[in-house]
Amino acid sequence: MPIISAFEKELAIFSDKLKMSENIVIIHHYNPDGDAIGSSLGLYNAIKQTGKKVSVISPSQFPDNLRWLPGAKDMKVVGKKTQSDITILDGADMIICVDMNARKRVGVIQPQFDKSTAFKALLDHHPFVETFTNVAIADTSYSSACELVYEFIENTFLNQYFNTDVVTCLYTGILTDTGSFEYNSSNPNLFRVVGKIMEYGIEKNKIYNRLFNAWSEDRIRFMGFVTCSRMVVMPEYKTAYIYITAEDRRKYKEKFGDTENFVNIPMQIKGIVFTAIFIERDNFIKASFRSKGTFDVNSFSAKHFNGGGHVNASGGESYDKLDSTCKKFEELVCGEYAEELKNYIY
Ligand SMILES: [Mn+2]
The missing domain is CATH 3.10.310.30 (Diaminopimelate Epimerase; Chain A, domain 1)
Structure with a gap:
């Protein structure tokens, strides 16, 4: 059974707000890894198809081996120097935080984040989640934020928007957060999700090589x-x-x-x-x-x-x-x- 089924109430609120929102911003933690980027972009590629305005803000630079991910070029990457230029949160009516358990993890954009009156929602798999959003779906049984985002999409109106781009991003975070299934990967639900992802015909071996055999x-x-x-x-x-x-x-x-x-x-x-x-x-x-x-x-x-x-x-x-x-x-x-x-x- 999907882990997310324990969050019926949160899921309903989250999904309703998302349906109503027209300008959605997705944020992950600073110093993002494959799971932070993968979960943001997986969600981004799904929401984009609804016709709503959606963007991903990265609070700091991200690793080169993730640049090929579908949608990576559209991300707004914030550096220390560009902090004051960020006005993108101003028009947002919803902010979705992924793969982070505390507001300070948004890094340099925290002042804008705190000031924003947008509805805030969280999808996370870390322990000790702070209450800093209006709604939160957080559970440490998930291997990765990407596994959770998969279930989130699966259980909302977004489920009609799964495609190869969406699941390629999600598979990336699952691979990086489990060390290619070495750790954090004992929950059978993960393999249910991975099985579903495979049905979209992702280029599994190519993804692995782009992620792990890509050093200088x-x-x-x-x-x-x-x-x-x-x-x-x-x-x-x-x-x-x-x-x-x-x-x-x-x-x-x-x-x-x-x-x-x-x-x-x-x-x-x-x-x-x-x-x-x-x-x-x-x-x-x-x-x-x-x-x-x-x-x-x-x-x-x-x-x-x-x-x-x-x-x-x-x-x-x-x-x-x-x-x-x-x-x-x-x-x-x-x-x-x-x-x-x-x-x-x-
Ligand atoms: Mn993670």
């Missing part, structure tokens, strides 16, 4: 360097982490998204259950965490690194220097979390 030579060499010289393994604690300096990023001509999956590299070592990456950015250290099993990196990051996300994948940040951030992480692993990690069975 510099990035592949960067990955090799990082694995060789920037990976710290703590076998006793089943933990490993990677750190990257600003100089490393310059040397390997880092482009947006290049370091995206580096946090998963140490996870391929037998026995490792907890990984982290710390990247020296302009004014802060960007952190990401991954785990296998029940070790909760969402609360780990929320407690120690000003972040959050999912049980097995989360982000965070630190305003210390890179070396003291790494030291803090090692101290947590060897201290507060030592017993849990040493005895962790997976």
